[in-house]
Structures are given as C-alpha cells and as structure tokens.
Amino acid sequence: MNNMNLNNMQNGPVIEAKHGTTTVALRFKDGVVVAADKRASMGTFIASKKTEKIHDLNKYTIATIAGLVSDAQYLVNLTKANINLYELGRGYPPTTKMIGNLLASVMYEQYRAYFPYYVSMLACGLDKEGPHVFTLDMAGGITDEDFASTGSGSMIAYGVLDSTWKEDLTKDAALKIGLTALKTAISRDTATGDGMDVAVVDKKGIKRLTAEQVKAVLEE
Amino acid sequence: MLGPQSMGYDRTSIMYSPEGRIIQTEYARESVRRGSIAIGIKSKKGVVLAGLLRVVDLNEPDKKIHKISENIHAIFAGVAADGRILISRSRLEAEIFRLTYGTQIDIVGLAIKTGDYVQLFTQQGGLRPFGVGILFGGLDDTGPCLQFVDPGGSVASCKAKAMGEGDSEAIAFLKEKYKDELTIDELVEIAKEAIRKAARDAEVDEANIAIEIIPYKG
Numbered sequence: 001m002n003n004m005n006l007n008n009m010q011n012g013p014v015i016e017a018k019h020g021t022t023t024v025a026l027r028f029k030d031g032v033v034v035a036a037d038k039r040a041s042m043g044t045f046i047a048s049k050k051t052e053k054i055h056d057l058n059k060y061t062i063a064t065i066a067g068l069v070s071d072a073q074y075l076v077n078l079t080k081a082n083i084n085l086y087e088l089g090r091g092y093p094p095t096t097k098m099i100g101n102l103l104a105s106v107m108y109e110q111y112r113a114y115f116p117y118y119v120s121m122l123a124c125g126l127d128k129e130g131p132h133v134f135t136l137d138m139a140g141g142i143t144d145e146d147f148a149s150t151g152s153g154s155m156i157a158y159g160v161l162d163s164t165w166k167e168d169l170t171k172d173a174a175l176k177i178g179l180t181a182l183k184t185a186i187s188r189d190t191a192t193g194d195g196m197d198v199a200v201v202d203k204k205g206i207k208r209l210t211a212e213q214v215k216a217v218l219e220e
Numbered sequence: 221m222l223g224p225q226s227m228g229y230d231r232t233s234i235m236y237s238p239e240g241r242i243i244q245t246e247y248a249r250e251s252v253r254r255g256s257i258a259i260g261i262k263s264k265k266g267v268v269l270a271g272l273l274r275v276v277d278l279n280e281p282d283k284k285i286h287k288i289s290e291n292i293h294a295i296f297a298g299v300a301a302d303g304r305i306l307i308s309r310s311r312l313e314a315e316i317f318r319l320t321y322g323t324q325i326d327i328v329g330l331a332i333k334t335g336d337y338v339q340l341f342t343q344q345g346g347l348r349p350f351g352v353g354i355l356f357g358g359l360d361d362t363g364p365c366l367q368f369v370d371p372g373g374s375v376a377s378c379k380a381k382a383m384g385e386g387d388s389e390a391i392a393f394l395k396e397k398y399k400d401e402l403t404i405d406e407l408v409e410i411a412k413e414a415i416r417k418a419a420r421d422a423e424v425d426e427a428n429i430a431i432e433i434i435p436y437k438g
Binding site for chain 2: 086089090091092094095097098100101102104105128142
C-alpha cells in the first residue's frame with residue numbers, strides 16, 4: 001500500500017514524484033496523535049524542507065498525506081469543499097468516519113477509471129464512536145486502525161509503533177510513542193526529515209504542537 | 221380585468237402570475253389536501269408516524285408508511301402514483317449516501333436530497349409538480365427527527381405535522397396537545413386522536429390506522 005512505483009504505470013506518464021515521507025498516527029484514550037516530517041523528495045533530491053503534510057479537514061478531523069503532492073493537495077481541498085457543503089446544508093458536520101469513507105469513495109472511483117490518485121492518506125479524528133485512525137490507499141481501500149504509518153519511512157515507524165502501542169494510552173504517552181516512531185524514521189530513512197509537524201485531536205478540537213513542545217516531549 | 225387564472229398563469233409551473241405566485245404549485249398543494257390524512261409527531265423520546273388507510277372497493281388498503289432505510293420511515297399524502305416515485309427516489313438517495321459515506325443517511329440530508337428533486341419539477345418546462353407532501357421520520361446522530369417536503373420542494377423541520385384530508389382539524393388538535401416532553405405512549409395516543417379529529421364525525425376503525433413507532437433511547 002505504501003510502495004507506489006510510478007514507473008510501473010502502463011499507459012500514463014512516468015512522473016518523478018515527490019513521495020518520500022513518513023507520517024504516523026495513533027489512537028489514545030480520548031483522541032488521536034498525528035505526526036509527520038516536512039521533507040519532500042524527488043529521487044535523491046530534497047525538493048522541499050517545509051512541506052505541510054498534516055491538514056485540518058474540519059474541527060475534529062485531520063488528514064496526513066503521502067505520495068504525489070498535487071493529487072494529495074487536490075484531494076484535501078476537494079474533501080474540505082465537500083465537508084463545507086455538507087455542514088452548510090444541515091447545520092452540523094459530518095463525522096470522521098463519514099469523511100474517511102468519502103475519501104475512500106472518491107479514490108476508488110478514480111482507481112476504477114484507470115487513473116488513480118497517487119496518494120496514501122490517513123484520516124484521523126474524534127467522533128461519536130470515539131477516536132479513529134483510517135488508512136486510505138490509492139485503490140480506495142479503507143481500514144480503521146489503532147495506529148498507522150504511511151510513506152517511505154513507514155516500515156521503520158511501524159517497528160516502534162508495534163512494539164510500544166497499547167490500549168488506553170494517555171495523551172502524553174501517545175505523544176512520546178508517535179514522536180519516537182517518527183524520529184526513528186527520520187534517522188534511518190533518507191527521504192524523511194527536516195523537522196516534524198505534530199497535532200493532537202481531542203474533545204477540545206485540533207491542537208498543533210510548537211517546535212519547543214515537540215523537543216520537550218522527545219527529551220522527557 | 222381578467223384574473224390570473226383566465227390569463228393562463230395557472231397552466232404551467234414555470235411561469236409566475238403577476239402577483240408572484242406559482243399557481244400550479246398551489247394546485248399541487250390542494251391535491252395533497254385530497255389525500256388521506258398523514259400525521260408525524262416527535263418528542264425527545266422518539267418519533268411516531270401515523271396515517272389513515274383508505275379502502276377502495278375490495279382492494280387491500282395501500283401501504284401508508286414506507287421504510288426508506290434502516291433508520292428512516294416515510295409517510296405521504298396526495299397522489300399515490302407520485303408518492304410511489306418519491307419513495308423510490310428517497311430510497312435510492314439513502315443508498316447512494318450509504319455507499320459514499322459508509323453510514324446511514326441523516327434525515328435532514330435525505331429531506332434535502334428529496335426536496336432538490338421535487339423542486340426540479342417546479343422550474344422545468346413540461347413537468348407537473350409532485351402532488352404529494354412527504355414526511356420523513358426517524359433517528360440519527362441528532363436524535364429523533366421529523367422533516368417535511370412539500371410539492372414546491374421546500375424542506376421544513378417539524379415537531380408535529382398533519383397533511384391530507386382534515387389537516388386543519390388535526391393541526392389544531394396537535395397544536396393544543398403538543399409538549400416537548402411527551403412519552404412514546406402519549407405520542408401514539410395523540411397521533412391516533414389527531415387522525416380521528418381529521419375524520420370529523422366518521423367512525424375510524426383501529427385497523428384502518430397505519431402506525432410506525434420509533435422510540436429513542438439516549
């Protein structure tokens with residue numbers, strides 16, 4: 001799901017895509033921790049050092065992106081538009097589960113039209129059912145996970161997540177695990193790096209961590 | 221001076237009369253009033269839909285209440301053939317939503333989708349507006365919900381609603397009895413009594429009242 005080899009594409013253009021990334025997300029007792037690096041790579045070249053890979057979709061749902069940047073940005077904008085239209089018509093927002101499934105529907109439709117979006121996304125947030133971490137692949141598959149990682153460094157991050165995640169974590173413990181997983185990916189994957197963006201979703205909504213707060217968590 | 225009717229402004233729904241009315245849509249509302257009475261009422265404890273079954277000759281009575289999705293039922297009054305189309309349309313919209321978002325549709329959303337469809341028939345040439353008023357009742361994330369779509373395509377959120385033959389008597393009765401704290405049993409009683417009020421002096425057999433009770437635990 002995370003290995004997108006664009007050169008295998010039979011009929012389409014061969015694109016040198018920006019797709020080195022690591023994003024991680026994990027559930028804790030009353031919310032979700034999400035973290036991503038800031039590097040965009042084109043092969044061995046670092047194309048950007050300040051890429052925004054965590055996007056707020058609405059008050060309680062965020063998405064992380066990995067893969068082709070243009071496709072991912074378009075999908076995020078399209079989904080935001082759909083969320084706005086949904087909420088304006090009814091006066092209440094869609095749930096995280098609905099947003100995840102909407103993204104999966106859009107991606108599946110495009111996959112079946114032989115021109116899939118080259119993205120691997122996580123849709124995370126909090127709704128009536130509790131915290132969710134949805135993984136979305138380019139074929140339109142969707143799974144609800146305890147924790148997940150996407151991008152070229154995900155294998156490394158999964159090593160940390162698998163060995164340390166457990167049920168009913170506190171927010172601080174979840175932050176520590178998520179940031180350690182991302183830090184490990186940064187230190188071993190050449191396409192991941194240039195700092196971290198971190199966000200926490202809980203009952204109060206989405207909160208971004210400052211660079212100092214991230215540093216403090218890692219040094220604890 | 222000729223009236224708007226004799227000027228032909230009532231012949232199509234795509235033309236306003238000089239007073240700014242769409243007379244065809246008003247006629248469509250009259251045809252709702254000729255249908256058998258349909259009642260919807262909700263409180264914090266749930267939603268109740270009820271309707272009077274009209275028996276024609278030796279036919280089995282028509283189904284008055286229709287299931288749209290796992291959480292939603294609908295009842296309509298007016299031209300039965302038009303209502304049948306709106307029922308299948310709203311079932312389709314509910315399934316499209318479920319396929320897209322992975323959850324059951326909300327009642328406001330369903331009413332808006334149905335209202336969008338109904339409205340088309342008041343603005344497109346060669347079409348006759350739907351001769352039905354339709355009520356969607358059920359439970360979703362917002363709790364018990366009751367939505368009304370009229371032949372013009374407007375959508376209204378209701379605490380209680382009556383449409384069909386005798387609706388003014390029924391509405392007067394509902395206004396008098398309505399409280400936010402009604403229990404499910406009280407909702408059922410009020411709905412049945414409203415149907416009897418709408419029937420005026422005619423005897424209403426219990427077997428001729430269709431009723432759907434949707435209690436809310438939460």
